[in-house]
Amino acid sequence: MSMFGRTGQHRHGADPRRDRPRQPPVRNSGRQGYDVRKRLMLVGGGLALCAVALVGRAVNLQLVNNEFYQKQGDERFQREVEVATTRGMITDRNGEPLAVSTPVESVWVNPQELSKSPEGIRKLAKALGLSEDELRRRVSQKAEKEFLWVKRRINPAIAQRVVAMGIPGVYSQREFRRFYPQGEAFAHVLGFTNVDDFGQEGVELALDEWLRGKPGLKRVIRDNRGRIVENVDLLRAAQPGKDVRLTIDRRIQYLTYRELKAMLEQSGASSGSAVVLDVETGEVLAMANLPSFNPNNVGSANREAHRNRALTDLFEPGSTIKPLTVAAGIENGVITAQSTFNTSPGWIANGKYRTTDTHNYGVLDTTGLIKKSSNVGMSLIAHKLSNQQLYDFFQKFGFGQRTGIGFPGEAAGLFSPPARWYGTTKQTMSYGYAISATPMQIAHAYATLGNDGVSIRPTFIKDEQGERKQVITPDLARTIVRMMQTVTEPGGTATQAAILGYHVAGKTGTARKASGGGYSRRYVSYFAGLVPVANPRYAMVVAVNDPSRGSYYGGLVSAPVFHNVMEGVLRLQDVPPDDIDSWIAAQSKEMKGQPVIARAPAAVPAPAAATLPMPLPEPLEAGQ
Structure with a gap:
């Protein structure tokens, strides 16, 4: 059969299923028709039940059992922040403020927020006087961080205005800034603090832990802009720093600084130091150094100006050490106060060099050696x-060791033991070379002489008791002080240190400075003294470095500073005169209309030559 025939048979009845008629659907006569209203009521009821459940859950979370979820929410906005505390105040011995802390504000930003606002960076830089490019660079470098200081310790009003501008991610925080009312006159005593309020130099560094205190800690809630909206809990109370009362007298310190500054300007000197000690207690009443700096604006000062030269700079003391050489000779029994010395012909051999005096003084007694500042006489002693005898005696007065004052950076000085001495060292040391000391060490040695031979550790802290030690007998100390009195009297080398109505004991020094294996024509001019002689109250040392105009002798450069300062101190402290005769004579002259010379200028002899244990370009001039 052909394919076509089979196909036709199939189409005309071969599949009876295709030809079966379709029947209408049969409904179950037992079911009701579809009820839309009922279905809507059912859905509405379900929604109502859900709403009631949600309301109940909300009531449970917010009113009945809200503590857990409240805590979880708060933790996402809670922060622990430090509570700034004030640094302790520093005052002088009379309670006058020398260093105080004042509240300031510091501006900080969240770089993650601020980096998204270029316009905000521009506004912030303009408001704070910063470089826009620099600020943009800093923010971009910290773009992944949440904290960056922008400007520290500024006026609170300025900080509040900046925050009020609404710049995204800009906030402020309270801090404290140190303020020094007395300025540069106290800079080396007090030191200063850094931007984080940590002590850097001076008393601020030495007593930093005592002054700093401990910041507090509190838990706060911040809003999404970083503002504190609630103080949650105080975790640790802030502990303010403790106050410190110094031995410094504000009036004496300023007077010392003023007179030292005037002399540096007059003499063209490069630097200078002055120290005033209370002889009986060892308290430091003044310590001035120049050049100085403004501790309220440390960044503008030359770093060299920060040096506390009275404690760090070492110089050969020159003739200021001669009274100790005489005392060493008397204590060891090799001379007496009445001994005589033939200093002719005005020089003495010292190895291949000579130690010389300015003049041939001929025969001098022990007192005359100090009065005329004879290098030859010191060499003979x-x-x-x-x-060992000379070494032990100088060591008793503190040379070669720190005074123990507690200031950072104090130098011990250079004082080699006898095993390291050369053949000429002892002779050279007897008139103040081959040994180095700080102005504070020299002041301490003179205070020991004035205190009947009792050495007291110097102190800056009021009511702190320094160690006391009897190093020489009271009789010997008084003998040396009386000898030094002749230095400020007619014929001595420091008549410009004399004070009308008071006996003054002291010693000048003009030491040449070592340079390049020898000694240069640069000098340190000294005067060290005690007043009043009858009952020494104050010891003072003045050191002027590199005077370049006029004279460079200690009697003409440093002695006048001593006079001006001590005259003021004696008046301020109402110290009774111990030289009534000169006082009465002066009053009598004044009544008669005659000029009164409180301190007659004296022609100070040129320093005598001194030999040192190293080659010199020419004979060295000794300290007068």
Whole structure:
């Protein structure tokens, strides 16, 4: 059969299923028709039940059992922040404020927020006076961080105005800034603090832990802009720093600074230091250094100006050490107060060099050696002493060791033991070379002489008791002080240190500075003294470095500073005169209309030559 025939058969009835008629659907006569209203009521009821459940759950979370979820929410906005505390105040001995802390604000930003606002960076930089490019660079470098200081310790009003501008991610925080009312006159005593309020130099560094205190800690809630909206809990109370009362007298310190500054301007000197000690207690009443700096604006000062030269700079003391050489000779029994010395012909050999005096003084007694500042006489005493005797005596007065004052950076000085001395060292040391000391060490040695031979550790803290030690007998100390009195009297080398109505004991010094294996024509001019002689109250040392105009002798450069300062101190402290005769004579002259010379200018002899244990370009001039 052909394919076509089979196909036709199939189309015309071969499949009975295709030809069966379709039947209508049969409904179950037992079911009701579809009810739309009922279905809507059912859905509405279900929704109502869900709403009631949600309301109940909300009531449960917010009113009945809200503590857990409240805590979880708060934790996402809670922060622990420090509570700034004030640094302790520093005052002088009379309670006058020298260093105080004032509240300031510091501006900080969240770089993640601020980096998204270029316009905000521009506004912030303009408001704070910063470089826009620099600020943009800093923010971009910290773009992944949440904190960046922008400007620290500024006026609170300025900080509040900046925050009020609404710049995204800009906030402020309270801090404290140190303020020094007395300025540069106290800079080296007080030191200063850094931007984080940590002590850097001076008393601020030495007593930093005592002054700093401990910041507090509190838990707060911040809003999405970083503002504190609630103080949650105080975790740790802030502990303010403790106050410190110094031994410094504000009036004496300023007077010392003023007179030292005037002399530096007059003499063209490069630097200078002055120290005033209370002889009986060892308290430091003044310590001034120049050049100085403004501790309220430390960044503008030359770093060299930060040096506390009275404690860090070492110089050969020159002739200021001669009274100790005489005392060493008397204590060791090799001379007496009445001994005589033939200083002719005005020089003495010292190895291949000579130690010389300015003039041939001929025969001098022991007091005359100090009055005329004879290098030859000191050499004669040194020849009678052993190396160990001279070394032990100087060491008792603190040379070669720190005074223990507690200031950071204090130098111990250079004082080699006898085993390291050269053949000329002892003789050279007897008139103040081959040994180095700070102005504070020299002041301490003179205070020991004025205190009947009792050495007291110097102190800056009021009511702190320094260690006391009897190093020489009271009789010997008084003898040396009386000898030094002749230095400020007619014929001595420091008549410009004399004070009308008071006996003054002291010693000048003009030491040449070592340079390049020898000694240069640069000088340190000293005066060290005690007043009043009858009952020494104050010891003072003045050191002027590199005077370049006029004279460079200690009697003409440093002695006038001593006079001006001590005259003011004696008046401020109402110290009774111990030289009534000169006072009465002066009053009598004044009544008669005659000029009164409180301190007659004296022609100070040129320093005598001194030999040192190293080659010199020419004979060295000794300290007068």
